[in-house]
Amino acid sequence: MAAPPGPGSIALLDRFVAALTAKGVVTEQEIVDQIARTDRASPETGARMVARAWTDPEYRALLLSDGSRAAEAMGVSMAGAPPLGVLEDTEALHHLVVCTLCSCYPRAVLGYPPHWYKSAAYRARAVRDPRGVLAEWGTVLPDTMELRVVDSTADYRWMVLPMRPAGTEGWDAARLASIVTRDALVGVTLPHAA
Structure with missing residues (x-):
């Protein structure tokens, strides 16, 4: 500290x-x-944004086209913050967010970055060996899935829109948000139906 x-x-x-x-x-x-x-910002904000995107196609389109406006639509002020981009995971593509230079992080929607996100080890290994880093988190992707590492910068911040897990059909937004963790929002883990 x-x-x-x-x-x-x-x-x-x-x-x-x-x-x-x-x-x-x-x-x-x-x-x-x-x-x-x-001080009020927390990963629960990003989780609510993801849950809404999973249940509201219009909001999903907004989130993917303009993350900052989508955050504002959820009552989050993005004044003075860099633009927020949202990366959509699919059956064929998974995203991993890293800031290779320091610890650029979308604090307005995810709160403060965790200590490991700021560490030199994570920053270097996420680029050099992203599948190895994910495996350490218990996230093993099929070899056929493309893994794209995206650099968050002082000019542009990123978060991930993970795929909605099977078995969550009929869940309301609050229940869906409860399975979206901070780690899933930067791509090191995946949300799972409890």
Whole structure:
């Protein structure tokens, strides 16, 4: 865990915020609101988005064409966040999300990234040996399935729309959301009917 910022860092941040507010770039209330939104963000938001996409074809189309607008449609403010792209898994294609440079992650819809996502080992191995990484998570894909590793960046964030598992027909959105984990939303695991 990182050490808390020291007094010098806090003073610098305070001066930076003061300069932004003085120039009218942002208000103090906008900063407070953004911090509150970030603190409320969690993987349950992404899970609800997936469950809605599984049950609502119009929302699914929106999610795949403009993830940011789809998040806004669920009440999630994407103000100031990079665009959100959504990668659809199919019978023939599975996606794995990684940020090769640091830990770019769609926090507005998935909350804070897990420690393993930020690790150098995951970032390097996800590119070098993605099937091996997935196997360690218990996700074994058929050899015939294409595995596409997608780099999340400071300019564009990604999440996965996993395939709806068999045996979930007739489930409502809340029950469907309960089987979509944070790990499935970046592609290291798959949702399973309980």
